[in-house]
Amino acid sequence: MNFIKAEEFTDSTLVELISDDKYNEELAKRADKVRKAIYGSDVYVRGLIEFSNYCKNDCYYCGIRRSNKNIERYRLDFDELIMCAKIGYKLGYRTFVLQGGEDMAYKDDDICRIVEEIKKIHSDCAITLSLGERSKNSYRAFYNAGADRYLLREETSNRQHYYKIHPSEMSFENRRQCLFDLKEIGFQVGGGFMVGSPYQEDEDLVKDLRFLQELEPDMVGIGPYISQHDTPFKDMENGSYKKTLRLVSILRLMFPYCLIPATTALGTINPFGREEGLRAGANVLMPNLSPTSYRELYSLYDNKICTGDEAAECRSCLELRVKKAGYNIVTARGDVSKTKRFYVEKRGLCKLN
Numbered sequence: 001m002n003f004i005k006a007e008e009f010t011d012s013t014l015v016e017l018i019s020d021d022k023y024n025e026e027l028a029k030r031a032d033k034v035r036k037a038i039y040g041s042d043v044y045v046r047g048l049i050e051f052s053n054y055c056k057n058d059c060y061y062c063g064i065r066r067s068n069k070n071i072e073r074y075r076l077d078f079d080e081l082i083m084c085a086k087i088g089y090k091l092g093y094r095t096f097v098l099q100g101g102e103d104m105a106y107k108d109d110d111i112c113r114i115v116e117e118i119k120k121i122h123s124d125c126a127i128t129l130s131l132g133e134r135s136k137n138s139y140r141a142f143y144n145a146g147a148d149r150y151l152l153r154e155e156t157s158n159r160q161h162y163y164k165i166h167p168s169e170m171s172f173e174n175r176r177q178c179l180f181d182l183k184e185i186g187f188q189v190g191g192g193f194m195v196g197s198p199y200q201e202d203e204d205l206v207k208d209l210r211f212l213q214e215l216e217p218d219m220v221g222i223g224p225y226i227s228q229h230d231t232p233f234k235d236m237e238n239g240s241y242k243k244t245l246r247l248v249s250i251l252r253l254m255f256p257y258c259l260i261p262a263t264t265a266l267g268t269i270n271p272f273g274r275e276e277g278l279r280a281g282a283n284v285l286m287p288n289l290s291p292t293s294y295r296e297l298y299s300l301y302d303n304k305i306c307t308g309d310e311a312a313e314c315r316s317c318l319e320l321r322v323k324k325a326g327y328n329i330v331t332a333r334g335d336v337s338k339t340k341r342f343y344v345e346k347r348g349l350c351k352l353n
Protein backbone atom coordinates (compact mmCIF):
# COMPACT_ATOMS: atom_id res chain seq x y z
CA MET A 1 0.00 0.00 0.00
CA ASN A 2 1.11 3.51 -0.75
CA PHE A 3 1.30 5.41 2.48
CA ILE A 4 -0.89 8.44 2.40
CA LYS A 5 -1.41 11.21 4.91
CA ALA A 6 -3.44 10.37 8.00
CA GLU A 7 -5.87 13.12 7.00
CA GLU A 8 -6.72 11.06 3.97
CA PHE A 9 -7.18 7.68 5.61
CA THR A 10 -10.41 6.20 4.32
CA ASP A 11 -12.30 3.49 6.20
CA SER A 12 -10.95 0.82 3.88
CA THR A 13 -7.36 2.06 4.23
CA LEU A 14 -7.78 1.92 7.98
CA VAL A 15 -9.17 -1.62 7.91
CA GLU A 16 -6.20 -2.69 5.82
CA LEU A 17 -3.67 -1.04 8.14
CA ILE A 18 -5.38 -2.45 11.22
CA SER A 19 -5.64 -5.98 9.91
CA ASP A 20 -2.20 -6.74 8.51
CA ASP A 21 0.96 -7.45 10.52
CA LYS A 22 3.12 -6.38 7.60
CA TYR A 23 2.39 -2.71 8.36
CA ASN A 24 3.77 -2.69 11.91
CA GLU A 25 7.25 -1.45 11.15
CA GLU A 26 6.27 1.23 8.66
CA LEU A 27 3.48 2.55 10.88
CA ALA A 28 5.77 2.67 13.92
CA LYS A 29 8.45 4.50 11.99
CA ARG A 30 6.04 7.14 10.81
CA ALA A 31 4.34 7.47 14.16
CA ASP A 32 7.67 7.89 15.93
CA LYS A 33 8.59 10.67 13.54
CA VAL A 34 5.36 12.53 14.27
CA ARG A 35 5.75 12.01 18.00
CA LYS A 36 9.38 13.20 17.95
CA ALA A 37 8.35 16.33 16.02
CA ILE A 38 5.82 17.29 18.71
CA TYR A 39 7.06 15.72 21.93
CA GLY A 40 10.67 14.82 21.22
CA SER A 41 11.74 11.79 23.26
CA ASP A 42 9.75 12.89 26.30
CA VAL A 43 7.65 10.35 28.14
CA TYR A 44 5.17 11.63 30.70
CA VAL A 45 4.54 9.56 33.78
CA ARG A 46 1.29 9.43 35.74
CA GLY A 47 1.03 7.82 39.15
CA LEU A 48 -1.93 5.45 39.03
CA ILE A 49 -3.89 4.94 42.23
CA GLU A 50 -6.41 2.12 41.91
CA PHE A 51 -8.53 3.20 44.81
CA SER A 52 -11.43 0.74 44.78
CA ASN A 53 -12.36 -2.56 43.17
CA TYR A 54 -16.03 -2.35 44.13
CA CYS A 55 -18.15 -1.88 41.03
CA LYS A 56 -21.86 -1.62 40.42
CA ASN A 57 -21.43 -2.62 36.80
CA ASP A 58 -21.23 -6.08 35.33
CA CYS A 59 -19.14 -5.75 32.15
CA TYR A 60 -18.61 -9.27 30.82
CA TYR A 61 -14.89 -8.79 30.22
CA CYS A 62 -13.86 -7.21 33.50
CA GLY A 63 -12.54 -9.04 36.56
CA ILE A 64 -13.94 -6.54 39.06
CA ARG A 65 -17.52 -6.83 37.74
CA ARG A 66 -20.09 -6.97 40.50
CA SER A 67 -21.02 -10.61 39.86
CA ASN A 68 -17.50 -11.80 40.53
CA LYS A 69 -17.85 -13.28 43.98
CA ASN A 70 -14.33 -14.69 43.94
CA ILE A 71 -12.44 -11.51 44.60
CA GLU A 72 -11.89 -9.79 47.86
CA ARG A 73 -13.12 -6.21 47.61
CA TYR A 74 -11.19 -3.21 48.93
CA ARG A 75 -11.39 0.55 48.92
CA LEU A 76 -8.75 3.04 50.02
CA ASP A 77 -9.83 5.52 52.62
CA PHE A 78 -9.07 9.22 52.53
CA ASP A 79 -5.79 8.95 54.46
CA GLU A 80 -4.50 6.04 52.38
CA LEU A 81 -5.21 7.95 49.18
CA ILE A 82 -3.45 11.07 50.39
CA MET A 83 -0.49 8.92 51.47
CA CYS A 84 -0.26 7.38 47.98
CA ALA A 85 -0.12 10.85 46.46
CA LYS A 86 2.57 11.94 48.92
CA ILE A 87 4.71 8.91 48.09
CA GLY A 88 4.14 9.58 44.40
CA TYR A 89 5.09 13.22 44.71
CA LYS A 90 8.42 12.27 46.30
CA LEU A 91 9.08 9.95 43.37
CA GLY A 92 8.56 12.81 40.93
CA TYR A 93 4.99 12.23 39.76
CA ARG A 94 3.11 15.42 38.91
CA THR A 95 -0.09 13.76 37.78
CA PHE A 96 -2.17 11.40 39.87
CA VAL A 97 -4.74 9.20 38.24
CA LEU A 98 -7.49 8.04 40.58
CA GLN A 99 -9.07 5.00 39.01
CA GLY A 100 -11.64 2.62 40.34
CA GLY A 101 -14.75 0.59 39.75
CA GLU A 102 -18.04 2.46 39.85
CA ASP A 103 -18.12 2.48 43.62
CA MET A 104 -21.02 4.54 44.89
CA ALA A 105 -19.73 4.38 48.46
CA TYR A 106 -17.69 7.41 47.44
CA LYS A 107 -20.25 10.19 47.29
CA ASP A 108 -19.51 13.22 45.15
CA ASP A 109 -18.47 15.09 48.27
CA ASP A 110 -15.97 12.38 49.17
CA ILE A 111 -14.34 12.58 45.75
CA CYS A 112 -14.29 16.38 45.93
CA ARG A 113 -12.68 16.29 49.35
CA ILE A 114 -9.95 13.94 48.11
CA VAL A 115 -9.31 16.10 45.02
CA GLU A 116 -9.21 19.30 47.08
CA GLU A 117 -6.82 17.84 49.63
CA ILE A 118 -4.38 16.50 47.02
CA LYS A 119 -4.49 19.86 45.24
CA LYS A 120 -3.94 21.69 48.50
CA ILE A 121 -0.82 19.66 49.31
CA HIS A 122 0.49 19.36 45.76
CA SER A 123 -0.70 22.47 43.94
CA ASP A 124 1.68 21.86 41.03
CA CYS A 125 0.09 18.51 40.21
CA ALA A 126 -2.69 17.51 37.85
CA ILE A 127 -5.45 15.18 38.95
CA THR A 128 -7.01 12.74 36.54
CA LEU A 129 -10.16 10.91 37.51
CA SER A 130 -11.30 7.60 36.05
CA LEU A 131 -14.35 6.52 38.00
CA GLY A 132 -16.75 5.72 35.23
CA GLU A 133 -20.14 7.23 34.53
CA ARG A 134 -21.61 9.83 36.85
CA SER A 135 -24.05 12.68 36.31
CA LYS A 136 -23.04 15.91 34.64
CA ASN A 137 -23.55 17.66 37.97
CA SER A 138 -21.18 15.26 39.67
CA TYR A 139 -18.58 15.81 36.98
CA ARG A 140 -18.99 19.56 37.37
CA ALA A 141 -18.46 19.27 41.12
CA PHE A 142 -15.26 17.25 40.56
CA TYR A 143 -14.03 19.85 38.11
CA ASN A 144 -14.79 22.70 40.47
CA ALA A 145 -12.96 20.84 43.23
CA GLY A 146 -9.84 20.96 41.05
CA ALA A 147 -9.78 17.79 38.93
CA ASP A 148 -8.14 18.48 35.57
CA ARG A 149 -8.62 15.41 33.43
CA TYR A 150 -11.00 12.48 33.06
CA LEU A 151 -10.42 9.09 31.48
CA LEU A 152 -13.45 7.20 30.26
CA ARG A 153 -12.90 4.75 27.47
CA GLU A 154 -15.87 4.50 25.17
CA GLU A 155 -14.92 0.76 24.97
CA THR A 156 -16.58 0.35 21.57
CA SER A 157 -18.33 2.62 19.10
CA ASN A 158 -20.57 -0.03 17.61
CA ARG A 159 -23.86 -0.15 19.50
CA GLN A 160 -24.47 -3.83 18.71
CA HIS A 161 -20.98 -4.72 19.81
CA TYR A 162 -21.42 -2.70 23.00
CA TYR A 163 -24.31 -4.94 24.05
CA LYS A 164 -22.34 -8.09 23.28
CA ILE A 165 -19.80 -7.13 25.91
CA HIS A 166 -22.04 -5.27 28.38
CA PRO A 167 -25.38 -6.23 29.97
CA SER A 168 -28.50 -4.50 28.66
CA GLU A 169 -28.90 -2.49 31.88
CA MET A 170 -25.89 -0.41 30.80
CA SER A 171 -26.18 2.36 28.23
CA PHE A 172 -24.09 2.81 25.11
CA GLU A 173 -25.51 6.30 24.63
CA ASN A 174 -24.89 7.44 28.17
CA ARG A 175 -21.24 6.50 28.12
CA ARG A 176 -20.68 8.56 24.98
CA GLN A 177 -22.71 11.43 26.35
CA CYS A 178 -20.55 11.43 29.49
CA LEU A 179 -17.48 12.08 27.35
CA PHE A 180 -19.07 15.09 25.68
CA ASP A 181 -20.35 16.38 29.04
CA LEU A 182 -16.86 16.11 30.52
CA LYS A 183 -15.42 18.00 27.62
CA GLU A 184 -18.03 20.71 27.82
CA ILE A 185 -17.33 21.18 31.53
CA GLY A 186 -13.69 21.82 30.73
CA PHE A 187 -11.94 18.56 31.52
CA GLN A 188 -9.12 17.31 29.34
CA VAL A 189 -10.72 14.05 28.27
CA GLY A 190 -9.45 10.64 27.33
CA GLY A 191 -11.36 8.00 25.40
CA GLY A 192 -10.20 4.63 24.22
CA PHE A 193 -10.99 0.99 23.74
CA MET A 194 -9.71 -2.54 24.09
CA VAL A 195 -8.19 -4.14 21.03
CA GLY A 196 -9.56 -7.60 20.33
CA SER A 197 -12.40 -7.55 22.81
CA PRO A 198 -14.75 -10.48 22.18
CA TYR A 199 -16.83 -10.18 18.98
CA GLN A 200 -14.94 -7.07 17.85
CA GLU A 201 -14.38 -6.64 14.11
CA ASP A 202 -11.74 -4.44 12.51
CA GLU A 203 -14.60 -2.27 11.21
CA ASP A 204 -15.58 -1.60 14.83
CA LEU A 205 -12.10 -0.25 15.48
CA VAL A 206 -12.51 2.11 12.54
CA LYS A 207 -15.76 3.29 14.14
CA ASP A 208 -13.79 4.02 17.31
CA LEU A 209 -11.26 6.07 15.39
CA ARG A 210 -14.10 8.04 13.77
CA PHE A 211 -15.78 8.55 17.13
CA LEU A 212 -12.53 9.87 18.55
CA GLN A 213 -12.28 12.34 15.68
CA GLU A 214 -15.66 13.63 16.71
CA LEU A 215 -14.66 13.82 20.35
CA GLU A 216 -11.25 15.44 19.75
CA PRO A 217 -9.80 13.90 22.88
CA ASP A 218 -6.67 15.03 24.69
CA MET A 219 -5.74 11.47 25.60
CA VAL A 220 -6.47 8.06 24.13
CA GLY A 221 -5.86 4.85 26.05
CA ILE A 222 -5.90 1.49 24.36
CA GLY A 223 -4.72 -1.96 25.32
CA PRO A 224 -5.29 -5.54 24.24
CA TYR A 225 -8.26 -7.38 25.72
CA ILE A 226 -6.91 -9.95 28.19
CA SER A 227 -9.22 -12.60 29.59
CA GLN A 228 -9.90 -12.85 33.30
CA HIS A 229 -10.62 -16.29 34.72
CA ASP A 230 -13.70 -15.30 36.74
CA THR A 231 -15.66 -13.61 33.96
CA PRO A 232 -18.15 -14.97 31.39
CA PHE A 233 -15.47 -14.25 28.76
CA LYS A 234 -12.85 -16.38 30.51
CA ASP A 235 -12.39 -18.66 27.50
CA MET A 236 -12.24 -15.88 24.93
CA GLU A 237 -9.02 -15.27 23.07
CA ASN A 238 -6.81 -12.35 24.06
CA GLY A 239 -6.46 -9.37 21.77
CA SER A 240 -3.53 -9.24 19.38
CA TYR A 241 -0.33 -7.63 20.61
CA LYS A 242 0.78 -6.52 17.17
CA LYS A 243 -2.60 -5.14 16.23
CA THR A 244 -2.56 -3.07 19.42
CA LEU A 245 0.83 -1.65 18.45
CA ARG A 246 -0.47 -0.80 14.97
CA LEU A 247 -3.40 1.00 16.50
CA VAL A 248 -1.09 2.98 18.77
CA SER A 249 0.73 4.14 15.64
CA ILE A 250 -2.48 4.92 13.78
CA LEU A 251 -3.66 6.98 16.76
CA ARG A 252 -0.42 8.94 16.78
CA LEU A 253 -0.77 9.63 13.06
CA MET A 254 -4.41 10.64 13.28
CA PHE A 255 -4.13 12.52 16.58
CA PRO A 256 -0.57 13.83 16.51
CA TYR A 257 -0.93 15.97 19.65
CA CYS A 258 -2.56 13.30 21.84
CA LEU A 259 -1.21 11.86 25.05
CA ILE A 260 -1.18 8.14 24.39
CA PRO A 261 -0.11 5.70 27.10
CA ALA A 262 1.78 2.49 26.61
CA THR A 263 -0.63 0.67 28.90
CA THR A 264 -0.17 -1.96 31.57
CA ALA A 265 -2.26 -4.36 29.46
CA LEU A 266 0.24 -3.94 26.62
CA GLY A 267 3.05 -4.68 29.07
CA THR A 268 1.15 -7.71 30.35
CA ILE A 269 0.61 -9.36 26.98
CA ASN A 270 4.29 -8.96 26.05
CA PRO A 271 7.26 -8.41 28.39
CA PHE A 272 8.47 -5.52 26.21
CA GLY A 273 5.04 -4.26 25.33
CA ARG A 274 5.43 -0.88 26.98
CA GLU A 275 8.80 -0.22 25.33
CA GLU A 276 7.40 -1.26 21.96
CA GLY A 277 4.35 0.89 22.63
CA LEU A 278 6.63 3.90 23.03
CA ARG A 279 8.42 3.00 19.83
CA ALA A 280 5.06 2.75 18.08
CA GLY A 281 4.08 6.28 19.09
CA ALA A 282 2.96 6.24 22.72
CA ASN A 283 4.30 8.95 25.03
CA VAL A 284 2.82 8.25 28.46
CA LEU A 285 3.36 5.61 31.14
CA MET A 286 1.09 5.05 34.10
CA PRO A 287 2.97 3.14 36.78
CA ASN A 288 1.10 1.90 39.79
CA LEU A 289 1.14 3.82 43.07
CA SER A 290 -1.46 1.75 44.91
CA PRO A 291 -0.31 0.04 48.11
CA THR A 292 1.10 -3.38 47.18
CA SER A 293 -1.30 -5.11 49.58
CA TYR A 294 -4.20 -4.19 47.24
CA ARG A 295 -2.54 -4.54 43.84
CA GLU A 296 -3.53 -8.17 43.19
CA LEU A 297 -7.13 -7.34 43.96
CA TYR A 298 -7.50 -4.81 41.14
CA SER A 299 -7.62 -7.72 38.75
CA LEU A 300 -9.30 -6.41 35.62
CA TYR A 301 -7.57 -9.21 33.71
CA ASP A 302 -5.21 -12.13 34.45
CA ASN A 303 -1.43 -11.95 35.00
CA LYS A 304 -1.31 -8.19 35.38
CA ILE A 305 2.30 -7.03 35.72
CA CYS A 306 3.95 -5.10 38.56
CA THR A 307 1.55 -6.26 41.26
CA GLY A 308 4.39 -6.99 43.67
CA ASP A 309 6.58 -3.95 43.20
CA GLU A 310 6.69 -1.00 45.55
CA ALA A 311 6.06 2.38 43.95
CA ALA A 312 9.75 3.28 44.12
CA GLU A 313 10.77 0.03 42.41
CA CYS A 314 8.26 0.64 39.61
CA ARG A 315 9.66 4.10 39.13
CA SER A 316 13.29 3.03 38.80
CA CYS A 317 12.44 -0.02 36.69
CA LEU A 318 10.57 2.20 34.25
CA GLU A 319 13.35 4.75 34.17
CA LEU A 320 15.73 2.05 32.93
CA ARG A 321 13.30 0.53 30.47
CA VAL A 322 12.43 3.88 28.94
CA LYS A 323 16.10 4.86 28.59
CA LYS A 324 16.91 1.55 26.95
CA ALA A 325 14.11 2.12 24.47
CA GLY A 326 15.66 5.48 23.56
CA TYR A 327 13.26 7.81 25.36
CA ASN A 328 13.35 9.99 28.39
CA ILE A 329 11.03 10.24 31.40
CA VAL A 330 10.06 13.80 32.28
CA THR A 331 8.29 14.91 35.42
CA ALA A 332 6.33 17.80 33.91
CA ARG A 333 2.55 17.80 34.35
CA GLY A 334 2.30 17.22 30.63
CA ASP A 335 -0.89 19.00 29.61
CA VAL A 336 -1.83 18.74 26.00
CA SER A 337 -3.92 21.83 25.48
CA LYS A 338 -1.60 24.25 23.70
CA THR A 339 -0.21 21.72 21.28
CA LYS A 340 -3.69 20.43 20.65
CA ARG A 341 -5.07 23.83 19.86
CA PHE A 342 -2.29 24.33 17.35
CA TYR A 343 -3.03 21.10 15.57
CA VAL A 344 -6.78 21.25 15.64
CA GLU A 345 -7.17 24.91 14.75
CA LYS A 346 -4.21 25.66 12.53
CA ARG A 347 -3.88 22.40 10.72
CA GLY A 348 -7.34 20.92 11.06
CA LEU A 349 -5.67 17.57 11.57
CA CYS A 350 -8.39 16.15 13.74
CA LYS A 351 -11.10 16.94 11.24
CA LEU A 352 -10.78 13.98 8.98
CA ASN A 353 -13.60 12.61 6.91
Ligand code: SAH
Nearest residue numbers: 061062100101102131132153225226300301
Ligand atom coordinates in the same frame (compact mmCIF):
# COMPACT_ATOMS: atom_id res chain seq x y z
N1 SAH B 1 -14.73 2.15 36.18
C1 SAH B 1 -13.84 2.94 35.34
C2 SAH B 1 -12.49 2.27 35.16
C3 SAH B 1 -12.56 0.99 34.40
S1 SAH B 1 -11.09 0.02 34.41
C4 SAH B 1 -14.54 3.19 34.02
O1 SAH B 1 -15.66 2.74 33.85
O2 SAH B 1 -13.99 3.88 33.19
C5 SAH B 1 -10.17 0.77 33.10
C6 SAH B 1 -10.21 0.07 31.76
O3 SAH B 1 -9.70 -1.24 31.84
C7 SAH B 1 -11.57 -0.11 31.15
O4 SAH B 1 -12.03 1.07 30.56
C8 SAH B 1 -11.36 -1.24 30.14
O5 SAH B 1 -11.14 -0.75 28.82
C9 SAH B 1 -10.08 -1.93 30.66
N2 SAH B 1 -10.32 -3.35 30.95
C10 SAH B 1 -11.30 -3.89 31.72
N3 SAH B 1 -11.26 -5.22 31.64
C11 SAH B 1 -10.25 -5.54 30.80
C12 SAH B 1 -9.73 -6.77 30.29
N4 SAH B 1 -10.26 -7.95 30.63
N5 SAH B 1 -8.67 -6.70 29.43
C13 SAH B 1 -8.14 -5.53 29.08
N6 SAH B 1 -8.60 -4.35 29.51
C14 SAH B 1 -9.64 -4.34 30.37
